[in-house]
Amino acid sequence: MEFSLRREPKSAQPKVRLDGAQRLKECGFILVLAAAVFVMVALLSFNPADPSWSQTAWHGDVHNAAGSLGAWVADSLFFSFGILAYPLPPAAMLGGWVFLRRRGDDEPLNYTILAARILGLFVLFLTSCSLADLNFDDFWHFSSGGVMGDVTNSLALPLLNVLGTTLVMLFCWAAGFTLFTGISWLSIVDNLGSVTLRATTWLVNRLRGDKVTELGKPAVQTVTESDKVTDAAEPMELSDLRRFTPSPSVQEVPEDRVSAAPSTPIIFGGQALPADDDGKTLDDPEPNLGQWQGVVEPEDEPTQPNVPLSDDAPEDETLPPWQETDASSDGSVGSEGSDESEEVASEPVSHETTYGNQDGLSELERAEQAAGAAEDDEDPFQETIRKAQQAQQQAAGLDHPFLVKDEPNLPKPAEPFPTLDLLDPARKTASQATREELEQIARLVEARLEDYKIQARVVGVYPGPVITRFELDLAPGVKVSRISGLSKDLARSLSTTAVRVVEVIPGKPYIGLELPNENRETVFMSEVVGSERFKNSKSPISVVLGKDIAGEAIVTDLGKAPHLLVAGTTGSGKSVGVNVMIVSMLYKAAPEDVRFIMIDPKMLELSVYEGIPHLLTEVVTDMKDAGNALRWCVGEMERRYKLMSALGVRNLKGFNEKVKAAEAANNPIPDPLWKPSDSMDETAPTLEKLPYIVVVVDEFSDLMMVVGKKVEELIARLAQKARAAGIHLVLATQRPSVDVITGLIKANIPTRMAFTVSTKTDSRTILDQGGAESLLGMGDMLFMPNGSNHPIRVHGAFVSDEEVHRVVNNWKARGKPQYLEEITHGDQGSDSLLPGETPTGADGEELDQLFDQVVEFVTESRRGSVSGVQRRFKIGYNRAARIVEQLEAHGVVSSPGHNGNREVLAPPPPKA
Structure with a gap:
């Protein structure tokens, strides 16, 4: 077949040169395209920290790929149109292209x-x-x-x-x-309806076809009327009968590869869809013959049983399902007695397809035997490789994206501290009540108080994120205790969950009635960290708590606290509040300014901070190691006091300023506590800047139960003296009982934070007054700062696990922590005992006061019996037995033998 190319006339060929209007159009399109690409780059690389129209008073590197102009353009577009700024550049490109394609003036405008x-x-x-x-x-x-x-x-x-x-x-x-x-929307609806009808019809027909195949019925192909006439007119010959002789097939045909047409018409929409003259259904007017596996006798050609068939050629007769083979394989049908072989590329075993099997074994059995022989002859080296690959796949399955693992290739950030874009932006979670609604509630409060014979007038309304405070002016002679006793009755009559009565408002002659809002807002971490109050705080241990009822950020300085006691039941937001305080310090302080010691008995809340450079030791989860960590803090406190005394300063800030001034003058201060026997160096080391140390205990009650009374003594010593040394405690517990929060601890930790507690007794334990039992949960708290007896209602900020992980990974990318092993694995012998501390045994039990004298007696007399110790020191039997057990634990005497005697293992003391 020949092809000829048609040459267009000269007038029909496009012009190479453009006229003036077309030139202006193309130049305009190029400018529009460049501006759209520039704006798209600016939008996609936008950084909220860049200087722009809504971000001022900031000087630093511009992160936007389009430069400072791109930052301004992107900020202006986002401010004006929000997320709808993203479709603007593609829309501009499309409009410019449409305007460019309109080259001629043939079509009137x-x-x-x-x-x-x-x-x-x-x-x-x-x-x-x-x-x-x-x-x-x-x-x-x-x-x-x-x-x-x-x-x-x-x-x-x-x-x-x-x-x-x-x-x-x-x-x-x-x-x-x-x-x-x-x-038109009508045309859209019509087209959708038509597509839905066709898809439903196809699905119903497909399901009916699959059901017929699964039932194992023979595949029946719809034939034309002429085919039926041919079948009825022509008699079947002997060769045709031989074609239908069943023969076992080696290759098993999957059920889903057998195409079977239903013998009954498809019912859809209450009407039957009949087949047309060509044997095709109405919903499939053009069947795909390449996927057809049935057998149809052609109209015009006679039956030829010995002609090989290809995939796309129609077969002669309808074969039963056990004789149909895969359409993708190359099969051949031979005459009777033919032994032609057939190879299938997808099968490793070659086989023969015959219509008369003369052997005793079928083709299927032969194939099974061949496969078994192949397995027996397999190389053992291949078996080893296969097992190694399976083990590798199982190991790869453990590398799951949801499993927490170290990321060694994190890029190091350029900023000195984490940026606000690591935190989720604040968004609107609820709508505030209108002035009319608040006025209506105020009148309702006055009416409900009037029901209890209490005359009061609402003089002020202060809506907050979670609660609204109504300030009441009581009539002369009305006691506040009457309203406090009616708090539950008022909550019932006002149809609210809880009502808190503020008996004293500093600076005002009114009382407060705090009612929960119908729709509470969420205080996001980014709001309080980005507040001016937190930015202007100079202390590296400044922490944010949340917002007060006026919506102002609450920021406190741990240096002035100086310790913090947190209590709240499960689900009240206590752990989230602790995380908010830690994350806020990570936004404020570098590792050389603040170091952490975290004690987490639950192994869940604080383990996320593992690996940040601020840690002095790994997150402590063993409570016995927690006791060692607290003892190290006491020792560090005593060492810092000696250093400050030698330098003549009163706190850590003065110490660091003096060390910094000495370094600036190139005259560093040698360590006054150094002894030549402490190290191999001949000269004393110089003093360096000391960081603040924040000890965070997530579950203080578990620590008290496991370690015991010794923890209370260590914490009491830290709470009394550690403020000037720069060591601060954050103790959290969900069981604020008197055996956990003892009077000694409360007297030295004046700053308290109470989330929702169960009873009024627990509220009095933590705050020395009621009110915490009426909180709403989910971060609602009462904060009592140092030097005040009036708690502040604070709505705690919320920080999610994803935000904490982002901030932690940001600090992990900056450096690795330098752990001090002696914090949790220090020497617990008599040489390392702190002033005023009694020695302890191997199991943490305090040693008896006579322990050293008994050791001297036993090693000299070489007798380690309980009765001998009892008679020598004139003590009771139980005390003597306990001392002997301590001797055994320290390896001085052996365990009792079969006769009850003990052998003295320690050598006798040297003779003078």
Whole structure:
């Protein structure tokens, strides 16, 4: 077959040179394309920390790939349109392309259609911004719908509410879509209905076909009327009968590869779909013959049983299902007695397909025997390789993305401290009550108090994120105790979960009534960390707690606290509050400024901080190691006091300033506590800056139960003296009972934080007053700062596990921790005992005061019996037995033998 190329006439060929208008169009399109690409790069590489229109008073490197101009453009677009700024560059490209393609002036410009398109585009953009503002969370510090969405919703929400505004915007969006595109929604609905009907019909037919195949019925092919006439007219010859003789097939045909047509018509929608004249159903007008596996006798050609068939050629007769083979294999049908072999590429075993099997074994049995022989002849080296591959796959299965593991290749950040983009941006979680609603609640409070014969007038309303405080002016002669005793009755009458009565408001002659909001807001960590109060705090151990009822961030300095006691039941937000304090210090302090010792009995809450460079030791989970860590803190406190005394300063800040001044003058201060016997060096080491040490105990009650009274003594010593040494405690417990929070601990830890507790007794244990039992949970707390007897209602900030992991990985990328092994595995002998501490045994038990004298007596007399110790020191039997057991634990005497005698293992003392 020959092909000829048709040459277009000269007039039909496109012009190479452009006229003036077309040149301006192409240049304009190039400029629009460049501007769109520039804006898209600026949007995709936007960083909220870059200096821009809404971010000022910041000087540093610009992270935006489009430079400072790109940062300003992206910030302005996000501020104006929210997430709808992303489709602007592609829309500009598309508009420029459409304008460029309109080269000629053949088509007249329809100003009506142009005006409709412009109006539709404006309506589409306005409604999209409004819907994005209503239904999507804010990102960074921008609204999801920008200023356009905020303004539109501020006008619509007071009139239509959220549901009404959403419905109106959806219908307006549909109208704008029709105005802009000219596409009718009726045609869209018709096309969707047609596609749905066709898909449902195909699915029903497919399911009916699969059921017939699974039941094992023979595959029946629909034939034409002429085929039926041919079958009825022509008699079947002997060769045709031989073709239908069943023969066992070596290759088993999967059921899903056998194509079977149902013998009954498909029922859909209450009507039967009959087959047409060509044997095709209505829903499949053009069947794919390459996938067809049935057998149909052709109309015009006679039956030829000995002709080889290919995949795409029709077969002669309908074969029974046990004789159908895979369409992808190359099969051949031979005459009677033929022994032609057939090789299948997908099978490793070659076999023969015959129609008359003369042997005693079938082809299937032969194949099974051949496979078994192949397995027996397998190389043992191949078996070893296969087992190694299976073990490798099992090991690879342990590398799961949800498993916590170290990431050694984290890029080192350029900023000195973590940035706010590591935290989730604050978003609107609830709508505040209107002025009319608050006025209505105030009148209701006055009416309910009037029911109990209490005259009061609401003089102030202060709505907060979680609760609203109503300040009441009581009538003369009304006692506050009457209202405090009616708190539960007021909660019932006002249909709220709890009502807290603030008996004294500092600086005001009123009392407070705190009612929970109908829709509480979530205080995000990024809000309080990004507040001016936290940024302006100079202390490296400044911690954020949350927001007060006025919405102001609450920030406290651990240096002035100086220790913090946290209590709350399970689920009250206690652990989240501890995490908020730790993360806020990670945003404020470098490892050379603050170091942590974390004790986590539950092995869950603080283990996420494992590996940050601020840690002095690994997160302590063994409570016996926790006792050693506290003892090391006491020893470090005593050492720091000696250093400060030698330098004549009163606190750690003065010490660090003096050391820094000496280093600046190139005259470092030698360590005044150094002794030549301490090290191999001949000169004393110089003093360096000492960091603050924050000891965080997540579950203080477990520590008390396991280690015992010794922990109370160590914590009491730290609480009394560690403030000036720069060591601060954060103790958290979910069981604020008097046996855990003892009077000695409470007297030395004045700063307390109470989350929701079970009873009023627990509230009095932690705060010395009630109120914590009426909190709402989920971070709602009462904070009592140092030097105040009036707790502050604070709504704790929320930090998620993902945010904590991001901040921790940011610090892990900056460096590795330098652990001190002596903190948890220090020497516990008599030489390492702290002043005023009694020696302890191997199991942590305190040694008897006569222990050293008994050791001297036993080693000299070479007798280690209980009765001998009892008679020599004139003590009771139980005490003598306990001392002998301590001698055994320290290896002085052996365990009792079969006759009860003990052997003295320690050598006798040297003779003078």
